[in-house]
Amino acid sequence: xxxxxxxxxxxxxELTVDGAAVSDDVEPRMLLVQYLREKLGKTGTVIGxxxxxxxxxxxxxxxTSVKSxxxxxxxxxxxxxxxxxxxxxxxxxxxxxxxxxxRECHGLQxxxxxxxxxxxxxxxxxxxxxxTEEEVRLGMEGNLCRCTGYHNIVKSVLHAAGQxxxxxx
Amino acid sequence: xxxxxxxYLAPTSLEEALSAxxxxxxxxKILAGGQSLLPVLRxxxxxxxxxxxxxxxxxxxxxxxxxxxxxxxxxxxHHVVRDHELVREHALLLSKAAAEVAxxxxxxxxxxGGALAHADPAGDLGAPALALxxxxxxxxxxxxxxxxxxxxxxxxxxxxxxxxxxxxEVRIPKHTGWGAHYEKxxxxxxxxxxxxxxxxxxxSIDEARIGLTNMGSTPLRARxxxxxxxxxxxxxxxxxxxxxxxxxxxxxPTDLNGAADYRQHxxxxxxxxxxxxxxxxx
Numbered sequence: 444x445x446x447x448x449x450x451x452x453x454x455x456x457e458l459t460v461d462g463a464a465v466s467d468d469v470e471p472r473m474l475l476v477q478y479l480r481e482k483l484g485k486t487g488t489v490i491g492x493x494x495x496x497x498x499x500x501x502x503x504x505x506x507t508s509v510k511s512x513x514x515x516x517x518x519x520x521x522x523x524x525x526x527x528x529x530x531x532x533x534x535x536x537x538x539x540x541x542x543x544x545x546r547e548c549h550g551l552q553x554x555x556x557x558x559x560x561x562x563x564x565x566x567x568x569x570x571x572x573x574x575t576e577e578e579v580r581l582g583m584e585g586n587l588c589r590c591t592g593y594h595n596i597v598k599s600v601l602h603a604a605g606q607x608x609x610x611x612x
Numbered sequence: 613x614x615x616x617x618x619x620y621l622a623p624t625s626l627e628e629a630l631s632a633x634x635x636x637x638x639x640x641k642i643l644a645g646g647q648s649l650l651p652v653l654r655x656x657x658x659x660x661x662x663x664x665x666x667x668x669x670x671x672x673x674x675x676x677x678x679x680x681x682x683x684x685x686x687x688x689x690h691h692v693v694r695d696h697e698l699v700r701e702h703a704l705l706l707s708k709a710a711a712e713v714a715x716x717x718x719x720x721x722x723x724x725g726g727a728l729a730h731a732d733p734a735g736d737l738g739a740p741a742l743a744l745x746x747x748x749x750x751x752x753x754x755x756x757x758x759x760x761x762x763x764x765x766x767x768x769x770x771x772x773x774x775x776x777x778x779x780x781e782v783r784i785p786k787h788t789g790w791g792a793h794y795e796k797x798x799x800x801x802x803x804x805x806x807x808x809x810x811x812x813x814x815x816s817i818d819e820a821r822i823g824l825t826n827m828g829s830t831p832l833r834a835r836x837x838x839x840x841x842x843x844x845x846x847x848x849x850x851x852x853x854x855x856x857x858x859x860x861x862x863x864x865p866t867d868l869n870g871a872a873d874y875r876q877h878x879x880x881x882x883x884x885x886x887x888x889x890x891x892x893x894x
Contacts, residue, residue: 454620471620471663472653493613495651496802498717507691507720513650514721517620518643518667563716584801585715 456520460485461529469516475509476500478516479526487528487558491587498586501559502526508566510585527558530565541565541603550599552590560586564600573604615653618660624668626751626780634753634776636662642778643667644687644726647718672725672780675699681747681783686725690737691716693724703784705792705812705890709740712794715802725779728764731771731830734804738765738831739823740794743810745785752777765830787821790814793889795882796825799869806869807878809834809858811886816846820887827862827879834858837883846891851884858883 453468460483467482479485479502488511491499495513502511503525531539541564544550551557560583567574567582574582579600580593588596618641623629633640641660643649644667652658666672672687675696682698684706693699694710713719713727713736727737728748741761748759750773759772766772773779796808808825820841822834840854859876866872888894 452617452619470617472615472617474614474650474654477614493654495647495718498715501717504720508717509721510717513647513718515620515643515646515650517622518646518665520622566716582716585717 454517454520456517458519458521459523461524461526471515471517473516474512475502475504475514475516475519475524476511478519479511479524485526485528488526489555489558491555491559496587497556497559498563499556499559501562501586503562503566506569508563525562527562530561539565541568541600544603545596545599548595548599548602550592550596552588552592556586556588556590560588560596564603567600568604574600576601579604613654613656615650616656616659618653619662620665621662622665622668626669626671626778629664629666629669629778630751630753630776632662632664633778636664637775640664642729644729645689645721645723646726647714647722648726648730648732666778678783681785684724684782684784686723686729686779686781688724690719690722690724690727694719702786702788703744704790705740705744705787705794705810706737706784708792709736709794709810712736712796712808718802725782728782729771729773729779731765731769732804733768733829733831734826736794736796736805736808736825739808739825740810740812741782741784741823742831742833743812743821743823744787745821747783747785748772748779749781749783750774750777751780756780758783768829787812787814791816791890791892793886795886795889797878797882807864807875807882809879809882809886811883811890813841813846813887813890816891816893817841817844817887820890822858822883822887824858824862824879824883827859827864827875829863832862834860834879834883836860837887841887846888846893848888848893851887851891851893855880855884855887 457466491497500511531537639661643665674685690710690713699707746761790812792812796805810823813820824832836857859879864872864875
């Protein structure tokens with residue numbers, strides 16, 4: 444029998460988070476969102492429903508959006524993770540164009556869902572740079588806003604899409 | 613919510629995974645994309661001692677052409693299935709259904725094989741796989757076997773996969789150029805369907821294949837409607853008349869989302885819609 448010690452339960456992971464290489468021993472049952480918040484202090488990523496419904500914990504794993512409460516930290520071993528904190532160079536006071544659009548269009552009320560909304564919007568626009576309003580609503584279906592501020596959220600994403608186009612032209 | 617403690621194994625080959633599975637047997641759980649397993653673990657509905665993660669086995673990913681079939685690796689994500697050229701050309705119904713699984717974030721992680729092995733009767737991929745006559749390639753320490761779709765789904769959350777076996781790939785006979793539509797009826801955008809209908813038709817209409825989601829403990833075929841549609845023309849009246857038989861032989865659940873007779877009503881209405889859209893007539 445393998446002895447049931449803490450050491451036995453720990454697994455080493457190495458990954459890149461918001462541009463920095465990190466390495467830790469974690470319990471296999473630790474969720475990626477817990478790892479980001481509790482081990483790395485990246486509390487910009489929030490836990491909303493804790494049932495993989497609301498999307499507040501959305502981050503990018505190897506470039507695509509995932510719900511970080513529904514991924515184990517050990518599954519992210521060897522991967523690249525981007526959180527809301529690494530989207531733009533915050534130290535330089537910069538905002539990502541999608542963050543800027545949410546500010547411009549008042550795409551939030553209480554703001555709790557906003558980190559996840561923005562991370563999903565960035566993913567959506569990467570796949571479809573000029574979405575229709577319906578495509579935005581469908582693409583954001585995994586993110587819930589309990590203030591029901593959807594109107595301005597959709598407006599923000601469409602605004603960001605326009606900006607992206609403007610930048611390209 | 614935090615799962616109970618478990619040991620974690622990350623094999624990098626199928627052989628390693630199979631040997632870990634035969635060593636730990638009943639105490640082990642296979643982790644594919646984890647989009648159904650992790651909620652189950654967090655709610656502590658299951659408490660495996662060992663979790664075997666297939667994420668590091670590259671050979672289980674990808675879609676290839678194999679003559680009269682396309683072959684989808686079990687660890688291929690819904691996102692990839694939805695957009696893949698081979699799927700769109702030869703099994704459009706799967707592309708349509710994969711697009712309706714949960715939401716974008718879940719589709720990036722959730723896998724084709726994982727969802728089918730989980731065998732949730734409300735899952736979106738069982739009905740289209742059944743309708744297309746999928747063949748399930750299952751590997752164990754004793755070798756490889758192929759199970760037909762009619763025999764794969766055994767009961768609620770139960771398939772033909774044995775305790776010491778892993779679903780490695782799914783063969784989908786080519787339905788090149790067939791029209792397809794997945795009609796999903798939900799209360800909340802990204803949730804499981806209350807009822808859904810997967811329909812694919814050749815011409816309008818030489819042949820029809822129809823799968824029903826959440827109309828019993830396993831995905832079901834609407835065979836009476838399929839028979840009535842063969843050789844029929846895709847008129848609204850004709851299709852709706854054939855769809856009246858769609859709930860025959862079903863045994864849907866009654867729950868907070870709807871009673872069994874309501875689900876049977878939905879199956880008839882949604883089958884009409886799905887077939888008309890698949891035939892390009894709506």
